[in-house]
Amino acid sequence: MGAAVSSSQSVLRALPFIAISLVVVVDLVSGPGLGFLPLLTLGPTFASVAGAVRRTALVGALALAICLPLSVYDGLFGRPQNNLTIAAIVGVTAASMLASRLRNRRERELADVRAVAEAAQRVLLRPVPRRAGDLRVALSYTSAAAEAQIGGDLYEVVTTPEGVRILIGDVQGKGLEAVETAAWVLGAFREAAYDEPELSGVAERVEASLGRQLSGEKFVTAILAEVHEGEISLLNCGHPAPLVLRADGTASFAEPQEEALPLGLGALGSPRPKPHRLPFGDGDQILFYTDGVIEARDREGRFYPLAERAHLAWGDDPQAALDDLRADLLRHVGGPVPDDAAMLLLRRHPG
Template identity: 65%
Template sequence: MNRFEATPESRMGTQAVLRTLPFAAMAAVVVLDLLVGPSLGLLPLLTLGPALATVTGGMRHTALAGLVALVLSAPLAYHDHLLTHPRITVTLVAIVGVTAAAMLACRLRAEGERRLADARLVAEAAQRVLLHPVPRRAGDLRIALSYTSATQDARIGGDLYDIARGPGGVRLIVGDVQGKGLDAVETAASVVGAFREAAYDAPALTDVGRRLEDHLAQRLGGEKFVTAVLAEVREHEISLLNYGHPPPLLLGRDGRVQRLEPRQEAPPLGLVALAPAGPEPYGCAFHEGDEILFYTDGVCEARDQGGDFYPLEDRAPSLLRTGDPQDALDLLKRDLVEHVGGPVPDDAAMLLVRRERP
């Protein structure tokens, strides 16, 4: 657990403190009134109890705070010789009115929380469709995944990945949809679906890319696009097709780190038709003990409070050399969050492929 995550015990302690806050506020009003008398007219401040209770609790908690405020107002009015004064009437009406409004606010908030819970269930279902569990082993390959949404409390965004078996070997895609929100999620789901269909039977990786481009040309309008890296892992090598995406990192078993950049830059998916030619396939040797890290720009463009980018090429070799690939990738993710100093500002997806002994 990193330093930005609260433990269940700390959350329960915080909630307990917040629930006592309304009664502490009313106790403070009572003490001040007893000390200074009726000159400051502190009785109406008892409405702080039910007002604060609506923030820290539910309808019953708020009703209890209102009842306590009403009970306290009587002896305070007697002490201040205000039982027959219009001020006590105004105070009682104010307490009843604030309590009723606070209870209504609690009810509306509870209904909103139920709707939010339902929306989260739908989002989780969408996540299972978009980012369904991929195999963690494929022959001599071990695969680890990490996905962090920039939207608070959300699990999905515009980044995507998928893995499938094709005629020539294991094929995969890592991509990033332009924009955010539901439109980006919908486009990402469409790209993943098209990839699953094409990767299964397309003869070559370039054919997969062409089918994705045709699919997006029919779907996307204007200047929307998707950056992506397609890869095909075969015996002792890996082939790549880069559509304007950050280049993967090859982590050799001998400790070398190599950016797998294409020989020539190509436009993203959705804009290929505007360029003279699409991307050219390229590749490198991929032997036992080697690792390849695919990632989106939410990783390499993450900045700390001083504005410095996350040094992925410097951190990845030391953090990814652990026994289990998923543990290694989780460690890299925690290091990224600590570098930023909080939640990442953009969706961040990572996919690690390690070649082991067959």
């Protein structure tokens, strides 16, 4: 992708000179009388697309310098028609310089916004530990927007006195409002994960925090998990069921025993279900993901078959295996994913 962007920029930078050269060639081949000289204004116009103000001015000066001998060749020098062409080149060059200055200003502002977004990402979505107790952890985050760094998907892995606790979730909505909600969820989880002895207590703390912050019917689907000796506890709050990959090669979705509302909808009165436990022994894996993974479609409208591609999650290195799964997801879509897609893979490492 970087090579393609660099190639496009090179073409844009060469485009003003290509346009001026073509005008010169066509004018010389066509001979006097057809009047191609006004097309020299294409030079400074194209220069403003990718060049700085000074470069745009130089291209305009080049177009004006070429216009003078060509006007002599065409027999137009000193005529009102040629004077209008010269005025047009000067006017278009001045307008292009202004457009270039405004574009450069917007690019600087966008660069500042991206820097702030990257700083927010480091605070909001901190790097997860690659090892936590006897667990190996892999993470993949694919943004729906090529330039985006953060969105409404969230994740966290913390080691507490009660064991390793995990959170993965998806905030309803998009944009800065979704990022703000994700920050509330992660802040409440990070605090409660260390304080609450039970996983259900962690969920209640996050629910209480969202109840104070959210308005209307906004919500967050999430899974809270806690790893025990030989087991894993799952508390599913309206989120897609994780995929359990057994050491013997079998795979199945860990559907919740009780239906639960997403976080943020506690005011509707539905009781929070208790976590359910699953065997989770040496060599077993569990893949948490957001709906951007299973709702990704190919060009024929077919959803990504996660269960069929589960074999890609096996490998000596969990991160490399998850990277292979992400690459397969992007191949299935054939372009950018329509929604943010986060995946978190836990592997219980023997020994």
